[in-house]
Amino acid sequence: MQIQEKIQHRLIVMLAALVIAGCSSTATEPVVEQQPATEVVEVAEVVEVVEPAGPGFAADNTTPVDASGSPVSRTFYFGFDQSIVSPADFAALNVHAEILRANPNRKVVVAGHCDQRGTREYNLALGERRAQAISAILVANGVSPRQIEDISYGEEELVNPANNARAWAQNRRAVVSYR
């Protein structure tokens, strides 16, 4: 909803700019007159995309996409022994929340993972915290808790089994998967 509103808002601003540009073009050089023509084409395109549904799923019906049709990030990374979601991930999580709100029959599994360091059972607990941190943001954005299942894999499903800082960072993650 929020994003859809934003896009509508942008449209109004653009149309206003168009009108202003159109007005000003008469008063100044003819070169500027080129501008409105291209802007009009842009507006037409945006209107076409916005009209259907906003964020949703790609043709495979499982890949979440944003309003422009690009896949939304499903993997969110964490610091060592941390379960704090990075503010940089909020935008993508908002899109997931929007998709889930618009599709109340769809469910997601949020899988929490850890790197290889530390004990396996403690990591199982830590992975659960990461999954819960992600779900909490989805719920705060209006998603029903019944649409979400948290599963912790601890350090059992590594993306990169190497032992270096880069591999560890890749492994400390939570992944949102649509069912």
Add this chain to the structure above:
Amino acid sequence: MVPMSKTTILRNCTMALRQFTLTLYVCLIATASWADLDTIIIDQGVDDPIRIAVVPFASSEDLAANDNLAKLIRFDLARSGQFDPVASENMLSYPSTEDGVFFRDWRILQTAYLVIGQARSNRLGQIEVTYQLFDVATQSSLQSYSFVVAPDQWRDVGHKIADLVYTEITGVRGAFSTKILYVLAKGIGTENPRYQLQVADVDGERARTLYSSSEPMLSASWSPDGQRVAYVSFETGRPSIVLQDVNGSRRELLTSFRGINGSPVFSPDGQQLAMVLSRSGDPEIFVMDLASRKLRRITRHPAIDTEPSWSPDGKYLIFTSDRGGRPQIYQLELATNFLERLTFVGDYNARARLLPDGRHLVFVHRRNGVFHIAWQDLLEDRLLVLTESQLDESPSLAPNGAMLIYATQDQSRGILAVVSVDGRVKYRLPSSTGDVREPAWSPFLPDVVPSPG
């Protein structure tokens, strides 16, 4: 134990290791096999190991193929790090009866103890084994036992003899007849990983698979009678606790609540199972009465509470909690709910196990960003880091409390390793077929029974 600087220990151990290398060579070749665990690599022994000679057992021709008894006994004793067995090619004589023993031959080799024996098959197709242990200095017989067993039990006899000899000489009950559980993971990082829960002799031989799955397994633990194991399996898509017979076919999914079902550990009397459940939203410790299946909640805190373990008397649970901000070990008295924090050194202490004496603790300890196994004296508040490798985890104690097995990494591969609780003795059990992890040392098990003579 006399406190020593790390370098002193290392230097002394290197010297001891040099001595070992020669004598072990023969044994190592003898024990190599197709098993899932490879040949054990002994890294470190005590400074002044006890010299013992185990003479090749005299055996009837039909048993020649199985004539590894002396080698097996030697390898068991060598692995304890406390013994330096004489290589058979260095022996001056090969007696198999008391009459053939010339103590002078063994004094020349500076041997403190001597083991001789015989093996033959009887009319019923069984194997009869007799052996005798001598003190070379006093020229006296310390032990004399015999066994009658099925042919496939010759390894049991060998381990039992090593146990009896070890107990006689060190005063500590031998644990060579025990078993280890572990998870062998193959194809990690591929499309088709395979996880096998295996049980093997402590020397890695006679490995067999108890359960095989495409989903991970972890946290294996033995019932105190050695008849059942509990572990965590992801076979349902989420971590669940499974109870399985070691020698039978019975296998049961015990708990599969929403969230974590983890860390199953049998109480010392075998009646209860401590576990971790997060069905209430965060991981809490529960105790299940195995007869009634009733659950009792033990912890009540929004922090992570996990990795429970029982005190030997069953009156306390120790566990990992980050209620203080970082993972540390806590102890809860079950009768009173009195809670006490046990670890204060370092910012990551987890997965603790109490020694049979109830006074010492082993656990995973992070130092300078690296995870080691540490030992702590709870009365004197002394901490000793036992291992030097990285990513050491899952310590599991031998039932005699002398050694512990743990999981570590060797060239990016998961392997098992063993260290004595004083940190002086070390060996590794690698596997060339996959990653080995999550070891659990069995309790003392019912084994072959000797008769005097």
